[in-house]
Amino acid sequence: MDFTEHDSLAEFRKAATAWADEHVDPAWVDLEHTTGTHHNPELHALLGAQGLLGAGWPAQYGGTDVDPAYALAVFQEIGARGLRMDGWVTTEMVARTILHVATEEAKQEIVPAALRGEVVIVLGYTEPGSGSDVAAAKMRAVRDGDEWVVNGSKMFTSTAHMATHVFLLTRTNTEVSKHKGLTLLLARLDDPGVEVQPVHTLGGQRTNATFYSDVRVPDTLRIGDVDGGWGVMRVALVHERGTATAPGGPTLVEQVAAWARSAPGADGAPLLDDPTVAEQLARLAIDEEVGRLLGLKVRWVASTGGMPGIEGSMQKLHSSEAEQRRVDVLTDLLGEQALLAGDAGPLHGAVEWALRKAPVSTIYGGSSEVMREIVAERRLGLPRSRPIG
């Protein structure tokens, strides 16, 4: 075995840094923190205009001749500067699904505009009454001539207040079993029947609840077959992840350890001199290394042409559960210092913030329960335990 990870984007790092130095406004990071919106319209428009969003896409749908590896290096550099691009992440996911399953008309209408940065698409799967059980969606869509009339509500439609479209999982047939009556529609968020209400979260992110009354969607923006939505979801949920890792800064554990070398404990001696502190940090470092290796395995399986479904579930399960163990230990380790938020606290309040944002990691992107089910059934060959419906 060989555990050396070569940076496949090494030759682009310098240019990516130069791009970010020129275009990324450091004030955007503060803006992201105050608004809780993980999308910056100015940045997004710029990336579209410069052809970075279209890098690697087919030319007939607006793909540009920008090297996709360079574009990925730029995106990673943007991330390294503390900015998230959730608007692009969801737009890309849906645009890829459209390329796979939609009509030519829908592809031409949506994909080039998305790659120019003019169309921003958010996800509308989760509802107030359904999350992990995504196929239980109740939102109704009824055919009316060349249009669909949509009624219902969606939860956690993050970025909807900044986007142009929402990718709605709707129920078009109530006479069949729950997986068979679903259809995906791409609705415009400026439709008068759409209402976006902010939802604020523990970790500071702003998400939304969105409500739809008699929202009209042309049949040309139906993505995939009528009642064939579950098949479309299976395409949409297998969104490809890049196989390159971003250049890593010090982990939170390493940052706390560095801080603990000089920060005094209750007895006045550096915290790291306390053997129990050293032991706890060492344990957390092992957890982090294991998480890194499980991620490495995902990329290894993908790079050899495999589908890392089980490995991805294991990595997600481990890293999210480890994150929660970690913040619990680190906050206790910091004691009263962990109470202080922002610049009042050590490491600019990183540990206080980590505690607040940790709970979501085992919930979104497939809850830990769903991940365990996948591992139990597909790796261990155990029987399906939940009711089939």
Next chain:
Amino acid sequence: MDLSLTEDQQALRGSVAELFEKQATPERVRAAEAVGHDAALWRVLVQSGIPTMGVAEELGGGGATVSDLVVVAIEAGRRVAPVVLPEVLTAAALLAGPAAGADLLAGVGEGTVLPTVALRPLRDGTAGPVAGAAVADVVVALDGEELVVLSRREGVAVEPLPDLGGAAIAEVSTAVWSQRLVLATGDEARRAHADAVSLWRVLTAAALEGLRQEALRIGVDYVKDRHAFGVPIAWFQTVQHRLADLATAGDGAELLVHEAAWARDAGSVKAAALARMALLFAGETAFATAAASLHFHGGYGYTLEYDIQLYYRRAKAWQLALGAPRYELRALAADLFAGEAA
């Protein structure tokens, strides 16, 4: 990056897996428990060149990498084979350095000398309980400034100590092990011993990883078979989810063991820290897996008749041969975090 075994390693795995499956059956493991050593298995291992396979070819060994040795140790661990393989391989590595060890090393290769290693340096003439010492001919140990090979005068018997994992444990003291051959002195001695203990960590982690894989298999097979309340107990989510967590940690342990071996072979500066990580995590995961697997057996798991108890005891015992994990954790913290104050 390449996370697959080489073709040679796959072939090696196949042959040693077969060897241990035949020669370390649960019956043989039970029969060897009191002594902690299966002499017939040992002879087969000698015939296969395993005790010296990690020694350089020009010194008469097999020239295997640590990554190769890990493949063997995993298979030995899978069958909880009743030989102290990590200790033997580590002792062979220590004898292979200095010229003074050459005759003994040849004896190890021929099967006339059974060596083990004292992992903790001697203090006031004793190294405490040492795995393999109840059956070994020689013990390699660090005594102050000297790396020595200890042996007993003719007729001096060693007292085997009853133990948790059937590992042929005896107290090693210079009173009993009174004859000494010096292999190295000073910094060279200390460095050689520390490096050998680091090798032992990787090999023991590998043995624990093999043990873990089999403990998981035993547990998964049992829960699929055993019925309660009209269904296989594998049907219950509490059972499934605990096994899924263990399988996930297990994939991590397996990767960490191979990474630690790769780091040693590649001469990485992280090798020492990764060896500690591998031992700590492989030990913790192996014990958690064996304990859960035993638990899912219900009352049968508590009986000596079922094999899972063999795994449960060794999952804890193998790691603790080095001492309490807290010292390892502290040393790991020093490896990782010692540096300029922030």
